Amino acid sequence: MPEFGALIDGYYRFRAGNYTAQKRRYDNLDHDGQHPPVMVIGCCDSRVDPATIFDTVPGQMFVLRNVANLVPPYQPGQGLHGASAAIEFAVVDLEVRHIVVMGHGKCGGITAALKNEDRGAPGPSFIDDWIRIIDEGRDRVIERCKADPSIDAQRALEHEAIRISIRNLRTFPYVAEHEADGTLKLHGCWFAISEGELHVMDNETEEFHPA
Numbered sequence: 001m002p003e004f005g006a007l008i009d010g011y012y013r014f015r016a017g018n019y020t021a022q023k024r025r026y027d028n029l030d031h032d033g034q035h036p037p038v039m040v041i042g043c044c045d046s047r048v049d050p051a052t053i054f055d056t057v058p059g060q061m062f063v064l065r066n067v068a069n070l071v072p073p074y075q076p077g078q079g080l081h082g083a084s085a086a087i088e089f090a091v092v093d094l095e096v097r098h099i100v101v102m103g104h105g106k107c108g109g110i111t112a113a114l115k116n117e118d119r120g121a122p123g124p125s126f127i128d129d130w131i132r133i134i135d136e137g138r139d140r141v142i143e144r145c146k147a148d149p150s151i152d153a154q155r156a157l158e159h160e161a162i163r164i165s166i167r168n169l170r171t172f173p174y175v176a177e178h179e180a181d182g183t184l185k186l187h188g189c190w191f192a193i194s195e196g197e198l199h200v201m202d203n204e205t206e207e208f209h210p211a
């Protein structure tokens with residue numbers, strides 16, 4: 001099983017290459033702590049690494065990745081909330097100035113949501129529960145596709161999931177507060193894998209256009 005060895009080989013390249021080239025940056029980040037101006041919420045999918053797509057440097061982005069880049073609504077006191085904890089930390093402690101929700105093409109989580117059947121492990125499934133965040137959006141997309149079969153349901157739900165996540169972000173009181181006073185901006189993006197193309201959501205129309 002050479003896969004873990006490949007990671008260690010990559011680490012040796014990093015040590016000799018990027019780490020050495022950016023030694024001063026790493027020293028400063030170690031000494032001064034992190035002050036990333038941007039939070040990115042992306043999918044776990046191995047093909048859509050935000051640091052690669054946005055070509056960032058260490059310390060520039062606070063990244064949360066989960067299945068289908070979803071944000072749950074603000075629901076304190078109901079279980080363990082990894083996504084919500086990361087959002088709280090980014091907004092309250094780090095005071096990020098932008099949150100970018102980045103979806104992508106061929107998203108397996110969105111495909112699972114569209115199928116609307118038992119989706120993860122047999123019986124109780126974390127995926128089933130998680131994907132329920134976009135149930136309402138899925139029903140809307142299916143209705144729209146019935147009326148207009150030319151609509152690409154997969155892409156329509158990938159876009160809709162980003163809109164729902166941005167709306168859910170606004171249910172967090174500190175997100176709403178910082179957005180209202182102009183210190184925080186919310187953005188939607190969608191990345192097409194084979195084209196390597198980023199589409200950005202227009203905040204007025206909520207439609208996506210190539211950057």
Ligand SMILES: [Zn+2]
Nearest residue numbers: 043045107108
């Ligand atoms: Zn995905």
